[in-house]
Amino acid sequence: MSVVDFHCSVGPEDLYTSVDQHFALPSIYAAVWSKIGGTGFVLLRPFDCYQSGVVDRRVGGARRICVFVYFRYSGGECSSVPFELLDLSFRAALLSFAVSPCGSRFEQVVGAVPWWNLYEVLQLALVVRQPVKPLRSDRVSQLVYIWYCINTGRRGMPRAFVVLVLDSFGLLKGLRNGSFATMGLECKSMPKIVTGAHGYVLEDVPHLSDYIPNLPVYPNPLEDNPAYSAVRQYFVHVDDSVPEKVVVHKDSPRGVHFRRAGPREKVYFESEDVNACIVTCGGLCPGLNTVIREIVCGLHHMYGVKRVIGINGGYRGFYSKNTVSLTPNSVNDIHKRGGTILGTSRGGHDTKKIVDSIQDRGINQVYIIGGDGTQKGAAVIFEEVKRRGLKVAVAGIPKTIDNDIPVIDKSFGFDSAVEEAQRAINAAHVEATSIENGIGFVKLMGRYSGFIVLYATLASRDVDCCLIPESPFYLEGPGGLFEYIEKRLKEQGHMVIVMAEGAGQELLSEDFQTATHDASGNKLLDDCGLWMCRRIKDYFSKKKKMAINLKYIDPTYMIRAIPSNASDNVYCTLLAQSAVHGAMAGFTGFTVGLVNGRQTYIPFYRINEVRNHVIITDRMWARLLSSTNQPSFLSPKQANVVAEMEHPDTQLLDDSFADGEKVIKDITF
Numbered sequence: 001m002s003v004v005d006f007h008c009s010v011g012p013e014d015l016y017t018s019v020d021q022h023f024a025l026p027s028i029y030a031a032v033w034s035k036i037g038g039t040g041f042v043l044l045r046p047f048d049c050y051q052s053g054v055v056d057r058r059v060g061g062a063r064r065i066c067v068f069v070y071f072r073y074s075g076g077e078c079s080s081v082p083f084e085l086l087d088l089s090f091r092a093a094l095l096s097f098a099v100s101p102c103g104s105r106f107e108q109v110v111g112a113v114p115w116w117n118l119y120e121v122l123q124l125a126l127v128v129r130q131p132v133k134p135l136r137s138d139r140v141s142q143l144v145y146i147w148y149c150i151n152t153g154r155r156g157m158p159r160a161f162v163v164l165v166l167d168s169f170g171l172l173k174g175l176r177n178g179s180f181a182t183m184g185l186e187c188k189s190m191p192k193i194v195t196g197a198h199g200y201v202l203e204d205v206p207h208l209s210d211y212i213p214n215l216p217v218y219p220n221p222l223e224d225n226p227a228y229s230a231v232r233q234y235f236v237h238v239d240d241s242v243p244e245k246v247v248v249h250k251d252s253p254r255g256v257h258f259r260r261a262g263p264r265e266k267v268y269f270e271s272e273d274v275n276a277c278i279v280t281c282g283g284l285c286p287g288l289n290t291v292i293r294e295i296v297c298g299l300h301h302m303y304g305v306k307r308v309i310g311i312n313g314g315y316r317g318f319y320s321k322n323t324v325s326l327t328p329n330s331v332n333d334i335h336k337r338g339g340t341i342l343g344t345s346r347g348g349h350d351t352k353k354i355v356d357s358i359q360d361r362g363i364n365q366v367y368i369i370g371g372d373g374t375q376k377g378a379a380v381i382f383e384e385v386k387r388r389g390l391k392v393a394v395a396g397i398p399k400t401i402d403n404d405i406p407v408i409d410k411s412f413g414f415d416s417a418v419e420e421a422q423r424a425i426n427a428a429h430v431e432a433t434s435i436e437n438g439i440g441f442v443k444l445m446g447r448y449s450g451f452i453v454l455y456a457t458l459a460s461r462d463v464d465c466c467l468i469p470e471s472p473f474y475l476e477g478p479g480g481l482f483e484y485i486e487k488r489l490k491e492q493g494h495m496v497i498v499m500a501e502g503a504g505q506e507l508l509s510e511d512f513q514t515a516t517h518d519a520s521g522n523k524l525l526d527d528c529g530l531w532m533c534r535r536i537k538d539y540f541s542k543k544k545k546m547a548i549n550l551k552y553i554d555p556t557y558m559i560r561a562i563p564s565n566a567s568d569n570v571y572c573t574l575l576a577q578s579a580v581h582g583a584m585a586g587f588t589g590f591t592v593g594l595v596n597g598r599q600t601y602i603p604f605y606r607i608n609e610v611r612n613h614v615i616i617t618d619r620m621w622a623r624l625l626s627s628t629n630q631p632s633f634l635s636p637k638q639a640n641v642v643a644e645m646e647h648p649d650t651q652l653l654d655d656s657f658a659d660g661e662k663v664i665k666d667i668t669f
């Protein structure tokens, strides 16, 4: 990659960002933000330089390119530090980073400094011992170039790791008011980080009282609830928190925690004042109706709330559709149905119109059920609500059958989807075993993350080959997929292949590629399953002159349109009740989620920073490989890249190496 790559034509729809937070970030812990596919956008203030080891642990390994951007501000309006000192600290930061395990791993370092200052360019080159090319034009366009850089990776996977060294908050505020605004960026809140003894960190969620002073509090009506009186367990302790990592060594720091979900002694809403709404966005997922039902029933039965409305048709429904009144009676049976009784949609997120509608209708609790995109939308709604100073609690309930939401143990609907996928795999197995050289080929969902396919394969034990987006593969030649199919057919006379829809997209021949974007800006995938089946058939009939019988099964929409299974139903109930307790207690700007088996409130930025991926250097992938006996399909070059990946100093500090499936990193080839 060179500076030239910054000029590639990426449309405005690709300009996702989290960097608008930069001037409010308190430390590097809170400063690692991610974009589509998991780009680490790290904002390093001059005095954070000594923390580069933390950066390494959070984003190390996958990133190959490092971009330093140095804005030198000469207005002086907000900076009380002399420029000479800022220059010094900048160089210290750069040097410290460049020689750190993280910095030294990058293939190339690009330094962006004001183009007119050749002296700075030379200094940078000296420090990083690499050719440094200044980016031309003014500071605003430099920022735009960085966005481009983030989005230039293959298969939509970003390749850049960006470090901003800021020397003036004032300048960046100025930029935000200027070009940032035209990029549709919003100012976000400062993360609430509470620290305690022995490395305890609480990544807390916002509260209405953070921006509305002197809010009245009320006793929690649960105190009079016969069910809770019976067990004499009413409220969670105000200081209860849940650790993000439960595998520790005796000297490990206590690490990051999230606020434990549950009812609080005091609430910030009187029951008769609550006017709640529920909206579902994005694709379908088993359990949506259960969550709707349990929010309505939880509000009604636990808190005596009578006014709950449903917003029809996703985010756009706030301003373009009718609402529907929801009562325990009207939602009584809905959990037995798939889909969402409210309807859903992609696109149409107009923050101003949505919050106008919330304000006009007098809504004061907003429950937003949806995937990664929806949670990003919820975060923006929260910011706008806060900016207007409204007493409105915004709660997210994460949904996705793909299980690609980070931090949480798993998303609701995932188990049901995996279970339903068994029926398709069984059918494929029956078909394959009933005929000579039978191949059962099943395509399942999983746009960027292959969890459904991974778990469905492990659960079934009938699968001989599992293909996921995270694990590249190739078709022809030694070690390729075709060779493996031939071997398997010769060994046992049949085989079952299960593939995620996002796998092998890069293999599709150009004539087969028709993909564009959906209304939310998600890249639409081409039907790689169909294409693969055609390639397999062609290969064996034309090249090998070998008769095979391939049956293609595509149950993708069937596995997400079903009602949730029993375990997801219970999970949905707990999520919904946790959301209700949180909103009633005045918390806002949070997503509910299960962390290490406990319900928690997670700040939006943690849910939105990365995408959860299957890690193919993790033991779970080893379990998969030993279950199917398939080769890794990595080309020698790709295998080298994997082998080169260094493990962090302390494995326990990094999710991807902890025992289990919770991951935050991705591998980019």
Ligand SMILES: Nc1ncnc2c1ncn2[C@@H]1O[C@H](COP(=O)(O)OP(=O)(O)OP(=O)(O)O)[C@@H](O)[C@H]1O
Binding pocket: 016, 281, 282, 283, 284, 314, 315, 316, 345, 346, 347, 348, 349, 370, 371, 372, 373, 374, 375, 376, 377, 378, 380, 399, 400, 401, 519, 520, 522
């Ligand atoms: N960055 C964003 N900011 C504001 N709104 C967003 C953002 N990304 C997505 N949205 C909105 O969120 C809604 C749902 O997004 P999307 O279609 O990506 O589905 P999702 O919630 O990610 O669910 P799925 O699991 O099906 O992908 C859409 O209405 C979209 O406009």
Ligand SMILES: O=P(O)(O)OC[C@H]1O[C@](O)(CO)[C@@H](O)[C@@H]1O
Binding pocket: 282, 283, 284, 371, 400, 401, 402, 445, 446, 447, 501, 518, 560
């Ligand atoms: O066809 P739709 O409704 O846009 O949804 C398809 C996508 O939704 C998901 O189920 C969830 O993101 C993906 O697995 C899939 O690619």
Ligand SMILES: [Mg+2]
Binding pocket: 282, 371, 372, 373
């Ligand atoms: Mg999504």
